[in-house]
Amino acid sequence: MDKQRRQFLKQACWTLLGSGLMVSGTISLPRAVAAASGRQHRYAFLVDTHKCIGCGRCVAACRKENRVPPESYRTWVERYVVSQEGTVSVDSPHGGEQGFPALSAQHNIARAFFVPKLCNHCKEPNCVQVCPVGATYVSKDGFVLVDERQCVGCGYCIQACPYGARFMNTVRHTADKCTWCFHRVTKGMLPACVLVCPVGARQFGCIDDPTSPLAAVLRTEKLQVLKPETGNEPMVHYRGLDKEVR
Amino acid sequence: MTELITKGFLFPNDIEVHWSLMIVLYPYITGLVAGAFIVSSLYHVFGRTELKPVAKFSLVAAFSFLMFACTPLLFHLGHPERAFNIMFTPKFTSAMSGFGYIYSFYLLLVLCEIWFVFREDIIRKVRETRGIVKACYWVLALGSLDDSEEARRLDHSITSVLAAIGIPSACVLHGYVGFLFGSLKSNPWWSTPLMPVIFLMSAIVSGIAILIVGYFIVMKVRGTDPDAACLQSLYKYLWGFFIIDLTLELLELLTMVYEGEESWAIIAWLLKDKLWFSYTTVQMLICSGIPLVLLGLVSLKPMDSLMRNRLGLISSALILLQVFAMRWNVVVGGQLFSKSLRGLTSYTPDVIGRESIVMAAILFIMPFVVMYVFNLILPLWNKDQPESTTV
Numbered sequence: 001m002d003k004q005r006r007q008f009l010k011q012a013c014w015t016l017l018g019s020g021l022m023v024s025g026t027i028s029l030p031r032a033v034a035a036a037s038g039r040q041h042r043y044a045f046l047v048d049t050h051k052c053i054g055c056g057r058c059v060a061a062c063r064k065e066n067r068v069p070p071e072s073y074r075t076w077v078e079r080y081v082v083s084q085e086g087t088v089s090v091d092s093p094h095g096g097e098q099g100f101p102a103l104s105a106q107h108n109i110a111r112a113f114f115v116p117k118l119c120n121h122c123k124e125p126n127c128v129q130v131c132p133v134g135a136t137y138v139s140k141d142g143f144v145l146v147d148e149r150q151c152v153g154c155g156y157c158i159q160a161c162p163y164g165a166r167f168m169n170t171v172r173h174t175a176d177k178c179t180w181c182f183h184r185v186t187k188g189m190l191p192a193c194v195l196v197c198p199v200g201a202r203q204f205g206c207i208d209d210p211t212s213p214l215a216a217v218l219r220t221e222k223l224q225v226l227k228p229e230t231g232n233e234p235m236v237h238y239r240g241l242d243k244e245v246r
Numbered sequence: 247m248t249e250l251i252t253k254g255f256l257f258p259n260d261i262e263v264h265w266s267l268m269i270v271l272y273p274y275i276t277g278l279v280a281g282a283f284i285v286s287s288l289y290h291v292f293g294r295t296e297l298k299p300v301a302k303f304s305l306v307a308a309f310s311f312l313m314f315a316c317t318p319l320l321f322h323l324g325h326p327e328r329a330f331n332i333m334f335t336p337k338f339t340s341a342m343s344g345f346g347y348i349y350s351f352y353l354l355l356v357l358c359e360i361w362f363v364f365r366e367d368i369i370r371k372v373r374e375t376r377g378i379v380k381a382c383y384w385v386l387a388l389g390s391l392d393d394s395e396e397a398r399r400l401d402h403s404i405t406s407v408l409a410a411i412g413i414p415s416a417c418v419l420h421g422y423v424g425f426l427f428g429s430l431k432s433n434p435w436w437s438t439p440l441m442p443v444i445f446l447m448s449a450i451v452s453g454i455a456i457l458i459v460g461y462f463i464v465m466k467v468r469g470t471d472p473d474a475a476c477l478q479s480l481y482k483y484l485w486g487f488f489i490i491d492l493t494l495e496l497l498e499l500l501t502m503v504y505e506g507e508e509s510w511a512i513i514a515w516l517l518k519d520k521l522w523f524s525y526t527t528v529q530m531l532i533c534s535g536i537p538l539v540l541l542g543l544v545s546l547k548p549m550d551s552l553m554r555n556r557l558g559l560i561s562s563a564l565i566l567l568q569v570f571a572m573r574w575n576v577v578v579g580g581q582l583f584s585k586s587l588r589g590l591t592s593y594t595p596d597v598i599g600r601e602s603i604v605m606a607a608i609l610f611i612m613p614f615v616v617m618y619v620f621n622l623i624l625p626l627w628n629k630d631q632p633e634s635t636t637v
Contacts, residue, residue, distance in 0.1 A: 073258040090255035090588055117257070126432060132345075133328070134337035152331060153324015155264040156342050162432035164257030164585045168264055173324030230431060246586055 041141045044207045045180065045236040046214055046223070047116050049245075051201035054079055054114040058193035058202060059097040065181065065192035072167040074178040075118040075193055080244055083108045088244050115245050116202060118193070119144060119165040119178035120226065120234030127157035127166065127175075136175065142235065143182050148174045162230050180204065253519070254589030263581045263593040266601040268318035270577045271609060273423045273445065274570055276315045278613075280420040280446070281453010282308040283356065283412055288483070290359075290409035297480070299473040302626050303464070304457050305363060308416075309356050310613035310620065316349060317609050321600055341422075341429050348422055352415050359408040361388075362401045364624050369393045371624070386623075420449040427576060434509035435516070435580040440498045444572075447491035452569035454484045455562040460617075462559055468627065474551055478544075481558045485541035488565060492534050495572070512587045520582045520590050525575045533568030537561035 054077055062068060062075045077096030081089045081103060089107075093100065096114070103109065121144045127136050128144060135150035136157050146157075151174035158166040158175060169176035181191035185204075189195070194202045205214035217223070217239075224241035225234040238245075252261060286304040289297040297304075320326045333346035369391050371383040384391075424445025427436040458480050465472040502510055517525055540561045544554050583590050596602040620626070 071258075071261075076258050078255075090586070092255070092258060095258045126430075129339045130341065130430070131337055132340040132342035133331045133335050150328075150331065150335075151325065152328040154319075154322075154342065155324075156340070156426075158259075158264050159581075160430055160432050162585055164260045167259040167262075168324060246588070 041206045042208050043121075043142055043180065043185070043205065043235070044214060044218060045118070045121070046203040046217060047236060047238050048201045048203070049113050049115050049238060049240040049242070051199045052077065052114040052116055053199055053201075054096055054100050055198065056096045056099050057196045057198065058116060059095050061192040061196040062178070063097065065184075066179075068176075069170045072169065072176065074165075074176070075116065078115045078117060078245075079112065080115065080242060081107055081112045082110050082242075082244065084110045086110075090244075111242075113240075113242060115238075115241070116193075117163065117165070117226075118236060119161075119180070120163055120232065120236040121180060123233035123235060125232060126160040126162065126230070127177075130156045130160040132156065139182070143180055143185075144177075145179055145182060146175050146177065148172055148176075151175050162227050162232070163234075251592045252589060254584075255586055256584035256589040256591055257586050260581075260584035260586070260589075261591050263578060263591065265577055265581060266322060266593075267578075267595040267603065267606050268322040268601045270570075270573045271318040271606050272315070272322075273420075273577070274452070274573045275311050275318070275610070275613070276423050277420055277445070277449030277452045277569060277573075278456050279308050279311040279315055279352075279453070280416040280449040281451065281455075282311065282457055283416045283453070284450050285454055285457055285480070285483075287409045287413050287416075290406055291413065294479065296473075296475045296478075299476045300457055300461055300480070302363060303461065304453075305356070305360055306617055306620050306626055307457060307460065307613070308453075309360055310616040312349075312353055312356055313616055314609055314612050317612075318606070321605060321609070341426050345422065345426075348415075348419055352412075352419050355408060355412050355415055359405055359412065362405045362408065365390070365401055366393055366398060367624050416449075417446055421446045427580070432585060433580050434502075434507070435513055435583070436576065438498055438501070440494055440501075441576075444491065444494045444498060447487060447494055448569045448572055450487045451484065451491050451565055454480055454487065455565040455569070458484065458558060458562040459566065462555070464627065472555070477555065477558060481541055481544045481554075481561075484562065484565065485538075485545050488534075488537065488541065492538065495530075509587055512583045512590075516579060516583050516590060520592065521575055521579050524571050525579065529568055529571035529575055533564045533571060537564045537568070 056077060059073065059075055059077060066074055068074050073095040075095075076092050078090055078092045079096070079100050083089075085108070091100070100114075103112065121142060123142070125136075125138065125144050128138055131137075131151075132154065133150055133152055135147045135152070136144065137147065138144055148169075153168065153173045153175065155168060155175065158168065161177075166175055166177045168174075181189070181193075184191060191202075191204050194204045203214055203217075205212050207215040207218055209215060210219075218237060221239065223237040223239055225237055226241075227234075227246065282304045285297060286301055286308060288294040289301040289304075320329055323329055330346075332343060333350075336343035336346070338344070365387065368383055368387045370393075372380055372387055372391060375383055421442040424442035427433075427445075428438055428441030431437045458477065461472055461477070461480075502513060537560075540557045543549070544557050544561070549557075578593050581591075582593065595606070598604050617626075
């Protein structure tokens with residue numbers, strides 16, 4: 001009987017220790033993975049507005065991959081229609097997730113285009129600056145992330161983001177946003193939106209390696225970023241960004 | 247959930263207003279604290295003896311509002327159980343991270359000042375009461391029952407010092423709340439260097455106004471006449487500070503109009519559309535224009551005390567509404583336009599719920615309950631005369 005009890009206690013101790021290690025491992029997951037990714041990398045995102053067809057697959061894939069609550073968006077697609085008279089109309093029904101309604105001849109279109117939007121993972125992010133508890137932080141690889149176990153849900157970062165990229169997660173009651181699919185990238189995969197884009201309008205990659213195609217594009221092409229006047233230094237670059245886009 | 251009425255194009259995450267009625271209430275209550283404390287300090291530090299009747303009342307009012315200044319934030323937070331992380335694991339690049347420290351320091355300061363101001367009353371209560379009540383008052387007195395002339399002089403000196411430290415602290419407390427908004431460059435309606443100063447001035451104005459209204463109500467309940475000299479002084483201070491406050495608010499708007507930056511188009515649309523009632527009509531026309539004229543009359547034109555008090559009371563009530571409208575128009579107004587600068591959304595607070603109108607009303611009433619209870623423990627008003635007892 002005593003022997004059984006000793007064995008039971010021994011097993012219980014091991015179980016508790018094991019559980020403790022698992023829990024602590026889970027708690028420090030984002031930072032641990034960042035550290036485990038070994039060599040420090042710098043990443044960038046390229047959006048080609050000439051290529052985007054507004055199919056919305058990226059938005060749907062993002063929602064599925066990241067379990068984004070309804071009516072919130074980690075990424076979305078905007079459609080700009082500029083008429084011959086110069087009037088600009090912009091729409092993004094359901095973030096473009098289900099595509100866009102057809103345009104009629106009444107619009108008298110001079111030019112029209114789609115612009116995918118997502119978190120810019122800025123080098124100098126306002127959201128990180130204003131977070132009162134450091135729950136929003138920049139990883140070693142330049143990803144701007146939210147530690148949901150630290151976030152108090154004050155919403156200050158949502159107000160501070162000039163791109164409207166953040167929202168309050170109605171399930172977790174913490175700030176939420178695009179992570180460039182950090183959990184996939186650290187396993188060597190592409191972000192979900194990049195993977196499903198049928199026309200290659202979204203590109204993602206490491207820019208430390210001078211031989212990488214994205215690094216070459218960033219080095220050689222004239223690209224734009226959103227709201228450069230904010231001084232945030234966004235890491236999402238746009239090809240063919242129209243002056244009407246904010 | 248109410249269907250939101252939107253106009254133009256909004257970024258999808260901008261359709262919902264994140265900072266609700268609770269975040270409107272938070273700077274409003276904080277402002278009342280700062281204003282009430284300034285009035286108290288006008289007597290304790292600057293020797294405005296005509297304000298003696300409201301000296302204790304203003305200090306206790308400041309304390310009561312301070313007790314509930316942070317409560318709306320707790321009701322708003324997604325994780326209120328983590329609220330103290332702001333103090334335990336702060337990130338000092340954030341303007342918000344300092345609030346816990348500033349608030350705690352100020353609360354401690356006000357508590358200390360109250361203790362010194364009321365020490366004589368507490369000692370008297372220790373002597374007048376028996377049993378467990380006596381023991382409670384003895385604890386309140388911290389066991390110090392020395393009320394000699396020398397001890398009173400020392401109390402008075404310490405009170406003056408604390409009040410003197412309290413003035414810049416009150417300014418910091420509320421200027422800081424304005425800074426929380428003014429420092430957000432992502433929002434053109436908030437991002438102006440004038441914002442902290444406007445918040446501070448409107449805080450002082452609202453604090454004076456609530457003291458006037460409160461003083462009237464207390465005197466009415468007690469069936470005594472309010473002190474005419476005290477009220478006349480309060481009206482003049484209210485008028486003076488309100489002129490500065492309103493001038494700053496208009497200057498801020500004028501600067502936006504004159505500079506005509508890219509964001510002006512959406513702000514103009516906001517003012518003409520969503521804020522037409524709450525900003526143009528309530529904040530600027532009714533609740534600024536009328537008190538400005540009435541307080542001018544009250545301050546400059548000789549008139550009988552009944553008329554003066556009626557006009558003063560109306561002005562004070564309107565100014566309280568003006569400051570609330572200002573908070574609403576800043577906090578909610580700044581979220582009614584999208585960062586796309588192309589569209590407007592709408593916001594109607596829930597009637598019942600965690601961040602509802604009913605909850606806001608309860609939170610606003612609570613400081614008055616505290617004042618009432620405080621008055622039961624340590625009477626603010628002498629039974630024989632309308633004024634507070636000497637300090």
